[in-house]
Amino acid sequence: MAIEEIRVRGTVQGVGFRPTVYRLAKAYGLRGDVCNDGEGVLIRVAGSEEALTEFITKLQQECPPLAKIQQLKRTVYKGEFKFDDFVISNSVNNAIKTEIAPDAATCPQCQQEIFDPFSRFYRYPFTNCTHCGPRLSIIRTIPYDRCNTSMSAFSMCPECAKEYHNIENRRFHAQPIACHICGPKAWLERADGKPVTASMFSMLDDVDAVCTLLQRGEIVAIKGLGGIHLACDATQETAVQKLRQRKKRYHKPFALMARDISVIEAYCNINAKEKELLTSPAAPIVLLQKKTVYSLLNTQYSIASSVAPRQNTLGFMLPYTPLHHLILKRMNRPIVLTSGNLSDEPQCINNDEVRDKLGKIADYFLLHNRAIVNRVDDSVVRVVGDKVQTIRRARGYAPAPISLPPGFENVPPILAMGSELKNTFCLLQEKKAILSQHLGDLENAAAFNAYQDTLNLYLNLFEHQPNAIAIDKHPEYLASKLGKELASANKIKLYSIQHHHAHIAACMAENAIPLDSPPVLGIALDGLGYGEDGTIWGGEFLLADYRQFQRLATFKPVAMIGGEQAIYQPWRNTYAQLLAANLWNNCQQQYAELEVVKLLQQKPLKLINQLIEKRINSPSASSVGRLFDALAAAIGICLEECSYEGQAAIEMESLVDINKLNNCEETKKYHFKFSLLDNIYCIDPAPMWQALLNDLQQQIPKKIIATKFHISLANAIVEMVNILRQENLINQVVLTGGVFQNTILLEQVTNRLQSLKIDVLTQSLLPANDGSLSLGQAIITAAQLMNN
Template identity: 40%
Template sequence: MQSKSSIGDQVGDQPGAASSRRRLLVRGVVQGVGFRPYVHQLAQRYRLAGFVQNTATGVVIEIEGEQPALAAFVAALPVEGPPLMRVDGMEQEDLPTLGGVEFVIRESDASGDAFALVPTDACVCAACLAEIHDQGNRRFGYAFTNCTHCGPRYSIIEDVPYDRPLTTMRGFAMCASCQSEYEDPSDRRFHAQPNACPVCGPRLELVHGGNPQQRCEGLSSPEILAEAARALLEGKIVAWKGLGGFQLACDAGNAAAVRLLRERKHRLEKPFAVMVANAAAARSLGECDEAEVTLLTSPQRPIVLLERREGAGHLADEVCFGIPVAGVMLPSTPMHDLLFAEVMRQRGADVPLVMTSGNLSEEPIAIDNDAALRSLAEIADVFVLHDRPIHTRVDDSVARIVEGSPMLLRRARGYAPEPLWLGLGDAEVLACGGEQKNTFCLTRKGWGLMSQHLGDLENLETMAFFEETLERMQRLFHVSPRAVVHDLHPGYMSTHFAKRWACERGMQAIGVQHHHAHIAACMAEHRLTGEVLGVAWDGTGYGEDGTIWGGEFLVSGLVGFQRAAHLRPVLLAGGDTAVREPWRIALAYLQDAFGEVPEDLAWRPGASSSAFETVKTMLQRRINTIPTSSAGRLFDAVASLTGLRHTVAFEGQAAMLLEGSSASAIHPAYSFALEECAGAATQVDLRPMIREIAGDRRLNVTPAIIAARFHATMVDVITEICLRLRSSTGLDRVCLGGGCFQNVTLLRGCRSALEQQGFHIYWPQRVPANDGGLALGQAAVALARIAAGL
C-alpha cells in the first residue's frame, strides 16, 4: 500500500497532464468538525491550488491542478476525513483556470441563501482525554478541553456559519497559545470554535445548597471536583451543569441517597439513568455485547438500555424498581471523566452514579446558573456550575441495540439536529408532533430537521421550551414554513399551537392521523415510496371516527391510508385514570370476554370494593367511558391480569414489567378470532385469549409463562393479518411503528415470523418508534400531499 505522500507524488508528477479548475459545493455535516483543515491537507497531498470556505449553504472548495490529481482529490474527499464529518451531497462545476499556486483557507461567508447542516454535540475524544490526564500538558485537569473532533456544537451555536463569534464562546478571548492552535491548519484545534484552556476559558464554581447558597471562592477545578466527589460518596445530591443542561447526580449504590433524590425530584418509580466510568464498568451492570459497547463508546454517547446482569449488586434496587433493563451511559465530557477519576481516587473503586435530568419531574432541564440555583435548591446539596452559557438545552439521548443495530428511543444530545433526507420536494413546513415525548420537524430543501426531545407538552414550561426551540431552529436553518402540520387530537397542546400559528400567519393547517404518521415516519426514514402494510401499535391515538385507536393495521402510502384491521375495542373507564390504573382496563377485557368477572378467578387488583363496583357499573352502563383499540392498553391489562402491576407510576411501566417477566423458553400462543365485516375493517377478537389467560390463572400458571404466551399471541396476530392483507393487496413490505415496538420481545418475534413468510420488514431506528418520531411522519405526509397538489 502506498503512503499518502507517495500517492501524491505519483499523481502530481505525471508529465503532460492538463490543468483544470473545479468548484465543489459540499453539503452535510461539514462545518465545525475539522473539515477545512482536512481539505487543506488533502489539497497539499495532491499538489492542488485553490481555497476552501465555509458558507451558509455548505462548504465551497475550488481546486486547480493536473486532471489526475483533481480526480484523485474528488474521489478521496468524502471517503476519508475527520470522525464527525458526514458528506451528504457534492455539486461540481468546471471553471476557467486561474494559474494559482497556493491552497488557502478563507474566512467564512455568511451571505447567500443560507442553509447549512449544524453539527451535533460530540463526546470528548481520546486525544483530549489523554491531555487532561497528562500532568505535563497545559490542559491537565481542565474540564472544558475540546478540539475539532469533539466538544459542544449544537448547544452553543447561535447562528450559522459556525464561527466563534456566533457561539456562546464569544465572551472568552483566546490566549496566545490557544490562538496559535486555532490558526494552524496542521493543528487538531484549527478553527475549533470552543477552543480554550485554563488560562482563557470557562471555569468551574462550587456552590453549597441551602438558603442562602454559599459560594466557595478561590477553589481550583481539581479542588471543586474533589469536593463534588466527596459529597457524592457521603450520600449527598449534586447538581451538575453539563453540556446541554443541568444533571442531578448521586451514588447509585447508596439506597438512601437514591430514595432522597426520588423524594426531592418527585420521581417515585421511573428508572434513573446511571453513568459509569468505562465500558468495563458497564459490563458489570448489564449484558453488553460488541454492538452495545460500540454504541456506549460512540461520539453520541447515548444512554444505552442493557439487560441487567444476574446478581449484579452495584445498583441500589431503588434505581430501576424491578425493571429488568438499566439505562447506562459513559462520560461524555471532560468534567464527567475527571469526576470519575476523583471518585476512584477517593473510594479506590468504580462507583456508578445516578445521572438524571436537572429538573423537577416533567419540566424542561435547567440551563442557566441562577435559574438552577432557584429551581433545584430543594433538591441538590451541592452545585457544580460553570460560566460557559448554554444556548440550547439538550437532554441525553436513549437507545438500545435491537437485532445488532442501534434503535433510538429518545433523540437528543449527539443526534439532534442531524437531518434526515426526505427527498419529497422543497416545500417548507412545520410539523408539530404529538403530546408526549414531543419533537417537532421543519423541512428545508428536501431535508427533515427534527428538534431534540422536548418532553411532554403538559405544562406551560415545556410549551415555552417548544416555542423557544422552534424560533431558534427557524433562525438557524433559515426556514419559513408555508404550512403547519398537526395531530388530529383536538385536546393536544401541539394541535392548539399549530392551528393558532397557522391562523396568525394565514397559512394552511394540515391534520394527519396519529397512526398514519407513525407508519409514514418509518417509510420516510427508510425512503420507501408507494404503499406498504403498516402495523401501528401504541397507547393512544385519535382516530378518524373520534375514538381512541392504538392497535392498527393500515394499507398506507404517504398521501393517505386505509384502516384495514384493528384490535376489537374495549371501554376505557375514566379516561386517563384508566391509563394510570391498568386494573380498570383488565376489568373491561374480563367483562367483554365473560360478561362478568368469574367468581373463581384469582385476580385481586387491590382497588377498594367501592371503586371496583363503581368501575364495573361504568363499564356496564357506558358511563364516562370511551372505546379504544389500543394495543398499549392491552399490554397494561395483561400485566394486571397476571398480577404484575395494577397501577402505574409512569407511562409504560406495566408493559415493561410484562416484557421483562416473559419466559425465554418458547410457549404456545393463545387463541384469537378474526371478525370480517363487509365494507369495514377486520376486527381482531382477543376474547378467546382472555378466557385462556383466566384459565391459566386458575391453574396457577406462572406470570412468566402467561407473559410468554401473550407475546407469542401478539406475534401470531400480526403475522396472520399481514398474510391476509398481502393476499388481498399484493404488498409484501411491512412497516412497524408506535411505542409498542420498543418492546424488543415483540419486535424480534414479528421480524422473525414475518421474514419467514417472505415479508420485507422495516422498523424505526434513527427516529423513535414512539411519539418522538411522529413529527417526521407528519412532515413526510404533508410534503407528499403538497407535491400531489392536495
C-alpha cells in the same frame, strides 16, 4: 491548468473539514481558498487536472470523523482568480442550506490531555478540538463560527489563538477552543448558600470534589453539555431513594454513568454492537441486560435496587465531556445521572434556574459560566438482534438530517409540529428532514414553553419559511393548536394528519421507500391516537402509502374509563376488558378469590358502569398499550397505579422468560377471536381473558403468563396479516408505534413474518414512538402537496 469551484454540502462546519481541505490542497500544490457559508463549504481551487482529481478523491477518503459529505459538486470557476497560495477565507453569510453537527463526546486525544500533568489542558473541564465537543448545544446562528456561539463571551488567550490558527494543529479552527486561562470556569456551591472551603474535602479542585461528595452519599446537580443533571452514588440505596423522593420520580428507571467499559461490564452483559454505541461520538445511554450475578470485584458495590425497580435492564452511558471524565476518575462504581428537573418538567439549563428549582433536591451544585443555548437531553438506544433501536433521539444524533426517499427531490419547505408526548418537530427542506432533539411531554406548561423556544431557534437557524404546516388530528394537542395559530397568522395551508398513518410514513421514509411505491401494510400499535372516526385508535392495520391509507383491521375497542386516568390506573383497563369480554359477572362468582377481582369489587363500579354506558369521559379505544396495562394489572403489576406512562407494560416485559418463548407446552398460547366490525376485521381478546383467569386461579406463575401473552399476541398479529394477505396485495409490512419498543413482541412478530417470506420494515435511526411522528406528518404533507 484548471480552475474549479467545488461546493460541498452536508455536516461540514465545525468538524475540522476546512483544515482537512487546506492540508490536502497544500499537499497537492493547489492554489485558491476554502470558506464556510450558508450552504456548507465552498472551495475555489486551481491546479492540474490530475492534482484536482486526486485532491477530490483524497478529501472524500480522509473526511474528518464528525464530518458527513452529502453532496460534492464540481463546476468550472468563471470569476476573477487572484490566489498565489491556498488560504482559509472568512465565512460568508447567505441562504442557510448547511447542517449543524450534533454535540460529540470527548475524543481519545482530548481525554489523554486532561489527565496529562504536562499538558496545558490538564484537568481543564472544557477541553475540546475539531473532533469533539459542543455543537448544537452552544450555537445561536449559522455559520458555525465562535462569534455565533455561547463561546463568543470568551476571548482566546495567545496560546489558544496560536493553536486555532495553526494548520498542523488538531484545534485548527476549533470554535469552542479554550483553556484554564481564557475559557469557561466550573465551581462548586452549596445548595444552602453557605461557603464551600477547601478544608471540607481532600480535593484537587472543585470538579474533583464532586467525586468525594458522591461517595459520601450527597446529591449533586451538575451543569453539563446540554443541561443540568442530578447525580448520586448508584450503589447507595439511601442516596438513590433520597433522590427519588426529592425529585418526585418514584419508579421510572434512572440512567447511569460509569468511568469506563470495565465498570459497566461488572454489572451488565455487553456485546460488540453495544460497546460500539457506548464508545461512539454520540455516546448515548444504552439499555443493557443486567447480569444475574455481579463480578466478585463489585460485590461490595451492588447497584441499588431502586435505580431500576423491577427491570432486567440498566441504562448506562460513558462520560462524554471532560467534566464527566474528571469527576469519575476516582469513581470505581457507577453513578446515577438523571435529568436535573422536577418530574415531567424540562431539564434546567441555566445557573439561576438550578438554584431556584433544584435547591430542594440537590445538596451541592457544580456550575459553570458557559451558556447552554439549546437544551439537549441524553439519547437512549438499545440493540435488538443485530439492529440498533432508538428510543430517544437527542444529544449526539440531533439535528443530523434524514435524507428523503426517492421522489421527494422537489419538496417545498414544510413544518410538522409533532404530537403531545415524546415530542419532536420536523423541518422539511432541501431534500432532507431535520428533526429536533427530543422535547418531552407537552402536557407540562414549562415543557410547552421550551418546545416553542426551540422551534423558534430552529426556524431562525435554518431560515425556514414553510409553505405548509402539518399537525396531528387530535383537537386538544397543544402542538396542533400552535400549528393552527401559525398557519392562520402566516396564511399558509394546514394539513391534519392521522396519528397512525404518520407513524407508518415515518418508518417508510426512514427505510427510503420511494414516493410512488405500492402500499405497505402498516401495523401501528401504541397508547392512543385520534382516529378518522373521532374515536381513539391504538391497534391498527392500515394499507398505506405516503398519500393515503385504508383501515383494514383493528383491535376490539374497549372503554378508556376516566380518559387519561386509565393510563395511570391500570385496573380501569382490566375492568373495561373483562366487561367487554362479558366476563365480569362470572368473575364475581367463579374467580372471587383472585386479587384483581377483590380489588375491582372495592371500586365504585355502579358509577363506573354509568360513565361507560353514557360515554362520559370514557372513550372507546382500540389501544394495544392499554391492553398491555390491563393484562399487567390482572397479574398484579401496577394494579392500582403507575407513576409514568407504560410502566405496567415495561415491567411485564421484563418478566418474560426468554427460554420459554419457543411455544413449549408450558407456554401454550392464549387464543384471540377474529371477527368483522363495521366492515373491517377485529381482533377480540375475549378468549384470552377467559384462559388467563383460569391460569390465575391455578396459580400459574406471573412469569409464565407474561410469556404466554407475548407469544399469543405475536401469533394473533401474524394471523391477522395472513387473513389480510388473502384479500390485498401485501409485499411489505411496517411495524411501528410505541408498543413495538417492546423487544420481545418486536422480535416475535418480525421472526414469524420473515418465516412467511414477508419483508418487514422497522425503525432504527428514529424512535418507533411519537418521537418520529413529526417526520411522518411532514412526509405525508409533502406527498399530498406534490400530488396536488
